[in-house]
Amino acid sequence: MARLVMKFGGTSVGSVERIKNVALRVKREVDAGNEVAVVVSAMSGDTNRLVDLVSSMSTMHDAREYDVVLSSGEQVTIGLLSMALQDLGISARSWLGWQIPVRTNAVHGSARIEEIHCDEIISRFGEGQVAVCAGFQGIGTDNRITTLGRGGSDTSAVALAAALKADRCDIYTDVDGIYTADPRIATKAAKLDKITFEEMLELASLGAKILQTRSVEMAMKHGVKLQVLSSFEDLPGTLVVDEEEIVEHQVVSGVTYTRDEAKITLQQVADKPGIAALVFGALADAHVNVDMIVQNVSEDGKATDLTFTVGRKEMNQALAVLDKLTGEVNCKAIVPDANVVKVSIVGMGMTSHAGVAQTMFAALAEKGINIQVISTSEIKVSVLLAEEYTELAVRTLHTAFGLDAA
Amino acid sequence: MARLVMKFGGTSVGSVERIKNVALRVKREVDAGNEVAVVVSAMSGDTNRLVDLVSSMSTMHDAREYDVVLSSGEQVTIGLLSMALQDLGISARSWLGWQIPVRTNAVHGSARIEEIHCDEIISRFGEGQVAVCAGFQGIGTDNRITTLGRGGSDTSAVALAAALKADRCDIYTDVDGIYTADPRIATKAAKLDKITFEEMLELASLGAKILQTRSVEMAMKHGVKLQVLSSFEDLPGTLVVDEEEIVEHQVVSGVTYTRDEAKITLQQVADKPGIAALVFGALADAHVNVDMIVQNVSEDGKATDLTFTVGRKEMNQALAVLDKLTGEVNCKAIVPDANVVKVSIVGMGMTSHAGVAQTMFAALAEKGINIQVISTSEIKVSVLLAEEYTELAVRTLHTAFGLDAA
Numbered sequence: 001m002a003r004l005v006m007k008f009g010g011t012s013v014g015s016v017e018r019i020k021n022v023a024l025r026v027k028r029e030v031d032a033g034n035e036v037a038v039v040v041s042a043m044s045g046d047t048n049r050l051v052d053l054v055s056s057m058s059t060m061h062d063a064r065e066y067d068v069v070l071s072s073g074e075q076v077t078i079g080l081l082s083m084a085l086q087d088l089g090i091s092a093r094s095w096l097g098w099q100i101p102v103r104t105n106a107v108h109g110s111a112r113i114e115e116i117h118c119d120e121i122i123s124r125f126g127e128g129q130v131a132v133c134a135g136f137q138g139i140g141t142d143n144r145i146t147t148l149g150r151g152g153s154d155t156s157a158v159a160l161a162a163a164l165k166a167d168r169c170d171i172y173t174d175v176d177g178i179y180t181a182d183p184r185i186a187t188k189a190a191k192l193d194k195i196t197f198e199e200m201l202e203l204a205s206l207g208a209k210i211l212q213t214r215s216v217e218m219a220m221k222h223g224v225k226l227q228v229l230s231s232f233e234d235l236p237g238t239l240v241v242d243e244e245e246i247v248e249h250q251v252v253s254g255v256t257y258t259r260d261e262a263k264i265t266l267q268q269v270a271d272k273p274g275i276a277a278l279v280f281g282a283l284a285d286a287h288v289n290v291d292m293i294v295q296n297v298s299e300d301g302k303a304t305d306l307t308f309t310v311g312r313k314e315m316n317q318a319l320a321v322l323d324k325l326t327g328e329v330n331c332k333a334i335v336p337d338a339n340v341v342k343v344s345i346v347g348m349g350m351t352s353h354a355g356v357a358q359t360m361f362a363a364l365a366e367k368g369i370n371i372q373v374i375s376t377s378e379i380k381v382s383v384l385l386a387e388e389y390t391e392l393a394v395r396t397l398h399t400a401f402g403l404d405a406a
Numbered sequence: 407m408a409r410l411v412m413k414f415g416g417t418s419v420g421s422v423e424r425i426k427n428v429a430l431r432v433k434r435e436v437d438a439g440n441e442v443a444v445v446v447s448a449m450s451g452d453t454n455r456l457v458d459l460v461s462s463m464s465t466m467h468d469a470r471e472y473d474v475v476l477s478s479g480e481q482v483t484i485g486l487l488s489m490a491l492q493d494l495g496i497s498a499r500s501w502l503g504w505q506i507p508v509r510t511n512a513v514h515g516s517a518r519i520e521e522i523h524c525d526e527i528i529s530r531f532g533e534g535q536v537a538v539c540a541g542f543q544g545i546g547t548d549n550r551i552t553t554l555g556r557g558g559s560d561t562s563a564v565a566l567a568a569a570l571k572a573d574r575c576d577i578y579t580d581v582d583g584i585y586t587a588d589p590r591i592a593t594k595a596a597k598l599d600k601i602t603f604e605e606m607l608e609l610a611s612l613g614a615k616i617l618q619t620r621s622v623e624m625a626m627k628h629g630v631k632l633q634v635l636s637s638f639e640d641l642p643g644t645l646v647v648d649e650e651e652i653v654e655h656q657v658v659s660g661v662t663y664t665r666d667e668a669k670i671t672l673q674q675v676a677d678k679p680g681i682a683a684l685v686f687g688a689l690a691d692a693h694v695n696v697d698m699i700v701q702n703v704s705e706d707g708k709a710t711d712l713t714f715t716v717g718r719k720e721m722n723q724a725l726a727v728l729d730k731l732t733g734e735v736n737c738k739a740i741v742p743d744a745n746v747v748k749v750s751i752v753g754m755g756m757t758s759h760a761g762v763a764q765t766m767f768a769a770l771a772e773k774g775i776n777i778q779v780i781s782t783s784e785i786k787v788s789v790l791l792a793e794e795y796t797e798l799a800v801r802t803l804h805t806a807f808g809l810d811a812a
Binding site for chain 1: 422425426456459460462463464466467468470471472473474475477478479481482484485486488489490492493499500502504505549550551
């Protein structure tokens, strides 16, 4: 017997039929003697419908009222799923965020979970009852409904798993696990049986939109064993586990890419102290996140190129900020470029293997792919390339690091 | 300055535009210096969507989960209306049933309000804040969301008005007041400026579907002055008040009709003690409400006809109950008839005027309309007629009692 949290996203509960299918999945775990808490999102489409209503009502809406409207989505799903389970003869009841309660801070629209009390849910496990919990929502310190931000249901599930001391948190989704690369691009990509939290974190933040970064961080912190698996097919998924649970690490576990960034170059900017601080300080003040930065040593000691990347959606905002700095920061030209892709290799094995970055650069060079910017972390190397090389670069690196399935 | 409760039904908040219109109405009362609590229903269409989801999920659903799903409708409306008010520069916040709280019993799907605490809302009145409250919902003794049954938002509004000691409870609806008869049938029908609670109660229970009976009872009990008025037009409505507030009563205030009933006749049933008790006891056990009853004195002392009416939707159920009584209750035939209409005259003045019923019967007889069953109360006389006479009977009585507008 195990204690499980099963999380189903909006697509998995997108219709009455799919909710019934979810109920069958849950039944299987209950029949196997497990204690089960289910966390669900709003039915796919419903969240968009609610967001549209809010947008057409008011452009500058009160985040507290936004949360009242949005949180109604999961409320529908938990009621329906509880009914579906009861129809299968399984004892089940729905739990709204404020009923559990899932206590959060009062930052409406993107609240953080502070505490979950689940004594009542646990005592009902003893009576064989399944807890059907609304994801994405909680109750703030102001006693009002809060939401955790989009994708927050993953975080709800992991937080609940931690509070319940669950043996595993299963994230059911529309992919059947974590792959060594996007299978749509790299046809030889293989599903990973296991991956470490650290690798998953890098993948999540690099754009593999399977798990929300915050949920992976929380799982790592609380030692919650995660599994990513398909809602629609009956296949084993990918386990996200502690480093110790993986005996031998691949040097590189996966190749990933994101088109969410844009590059901005300040050409021939004066090479003197304080310029970078001025530029990045102004961007930070405008809440524009800067990801990669490269500044060459100038040849003449007078002027240099300063290149950095920001979120593609924030590019225009960043350019507006830079525009205001004219006078303080002089440069020959400000050159934006949205046609870029960030391709990354991720792997715990990197920490103990030298030469990984060189292998990467050489493989790309061999295909004639020019690297524009480089950034690295302990278990990741990222390069910025012209967007047209996306598929070629991913496949090349997948092969170069021996990830191609036999 | 007055303290007002304003209630808007589903049609009045059926779209973003209409909610904005409601916000303008509320603003006018706020600008006039009034303290305002608004009670709203779910957007029209939304309740049906949610009911359909529940129905397609499960035919024998858990009423507690039904309430979880259904109560999400008002949750959307209160959030949107609060935003709309804020956009007009008015301080407003939404209140869910459990937040106010509106405490009810735990009879899910048709809960009764037991207690409303509104100290917080009143203290915010002092800061000029409008309370935007979800109608139809409360929190049960089991700490779960309850709903009051369809049309329950009227009851929410009146109960809140009583708890707030409001000066008036304005019910905004798609008609602009209470008429002496259905204007679609009696073109000479006139809008009443005032009507007593007692008359309104008879009208509500007789099928004038403007106010829920329960809300009128509650208003009468707590002395809440009600006003029925149009959400769409800017016209004075009808005040529902205590008897003392109306100086001179019309003998008859209105003529109303309902097609919701069906007639069942047991022909040639044995005229002996205990038969009626047996029949109506069995119907009561099956939760079939019986309205009108007539039993003639038999000529020979042996057999008689027993006629009664039940809700038209319950006719088949009633027939099934009677079928099971065969053997105990013998009769020549059981004759159901759904083609009937109940036409009623209502008026506080009846209590002090003799001959009202005779005037009614004579007027109908003159038009050749046969009366099948009669029932009376202190301020009402109802007759059952063949349905085809509906319009003719209503117009005839409207004229006979001097209600035709000049």
